[in-house]
Amino acid sequence: MIKVLFVCLGNICRSPTAEGVFRKLVEERGMVDYIEIDSAGTHAYHVGSPPDSRAQEAARRRGIDMSGLLGRRVDEGDFYVFDYILAMDESNEYHLREMAPPEEIYRVRRFLEFAPERSEREVPDPYYGGATGFENVLDLIEDASAGLLADIKLHLK
């Protein structure tokens, strides 16, 4: 079993979107028995909250239901459980590296490493912007999800 944790700031926009997009891809490829998926935030502002309604709406238009997800904060135990701890942006990555036990830091990576065809290195925070921000988040996440699944398949073999 490979375990993947997507991480953003609030766990209500980007990381639940990544969880939903990646889960759909894993289901479509028949790999649910091999990959476990979760998401969390580096901050506690939205613990216990469902994903932002704008993120849910944008995802729903692409066939992804995120209505059952609830925000949670990253905790130290996560660094021992998840194989891939994937930060949406530089700030999330910095906070994860600060929190991580030194011997587990190697698990922390930037999600867009898996979308080398894109010039962006961060999934931008859409919280204070308009609807196009959420579409851009989905586009980036779809590209990186395909690359991530390919990487996991290499390690499962």
Ligand code: 4NP
């Ligand atoms: P996320 O977006 O990190 O993608 O979930 C945000 C959600 C909430 C806030 C900022 C970003 N906030 O400041 O409350």
